[in-house]
Amino acid sequence: MDTMRDRFAPVVSRLLDEDPRVAVVLAEIGADGFRAAERRHPGRVINVGIREQLLVGAAAGLALTGLRPVVHTFASFLVERPFEQVKLDLGHQDAGAVLVSAAASYDWPAGGLTHMAPGDVALLDTLDGWTVHVPGHPDEAETLLRHAVAAGDDKVYVRLSVQANREGRAVDGKRFVPVREGRSGVVVAVGPMLDAVLAATEGLDMTVLYATTVRPFDGEGLRRATGAAGTDVVLVEPYLAGTSTAAATEALSDVPHRVLGLGVGRRELRRYGTVEQHTAAHGLDPRGLRERIGGFLDAGRRQAAARA
Known part of the structure; x- marks a missing residue:
């Protein structure tokens, strides 16, 4: 299977052909994929260097x-290195752009911490008005890239990863997608986390929602799911753990609820290893997720029994 990033240059090159408003700005990385497009549109493919x-x-x-x-x-x-420009040049000036990242979280462990950004979505959360797409499959990446470019003059972040689910799903750039129904709680699996979440919750009576657009957060979708499944909510995100817990809490602010945020931990893993080893070390493989989700549900049952 090709990767999300493999789709990026071909999709955006076609958008350059289709829409005279589209321009591409690069900093060396990814420039080779736009050589042909640059010849066709020399004024709209710009490489500023490093x-x-x-x-x-x-x-x-x-x-x-x-x-x-x-x-x-x-x-x-x-997101991290030019954050002042993201904040001021785009945000303060109310200028729209589509930021498309690669090497999400720990996609290239050999690159070390300089090439890791598990805090990118949390950092953008400090700013107003950003849409954030986190596809979990190359097909979804293509769909969401087109959504992002077509989104008027909005500020949009598209987070591409080498990690991917085995199959793509129909996504609309807005709502969470119900994947499995249950009655003991809700798990929101973000982007590439879906396959691991489905494996981890096999046999558990839980609803699974699939999120590829996390900002704006689909609070209504979460509320609908918790109405049938109960208000124990687990968020499994491929970036900094807890990034969306405030959004989930706000969506359920008028009802008693518990929220567990799972994702990339704050501790730096200095033995870089492989992507799979990082996933396991952060407890985001099926075994680690099963242990923590199961423990969260068990704690809820004990609390309910103590109150009875």
């Missing part, structure tokens, strides 16, 4: 002229 602050600033300038810039590099260089 200058990530300029990458975002140039995109904002293009947006202010009426173009729809698509900006691409590794997540650590797209």
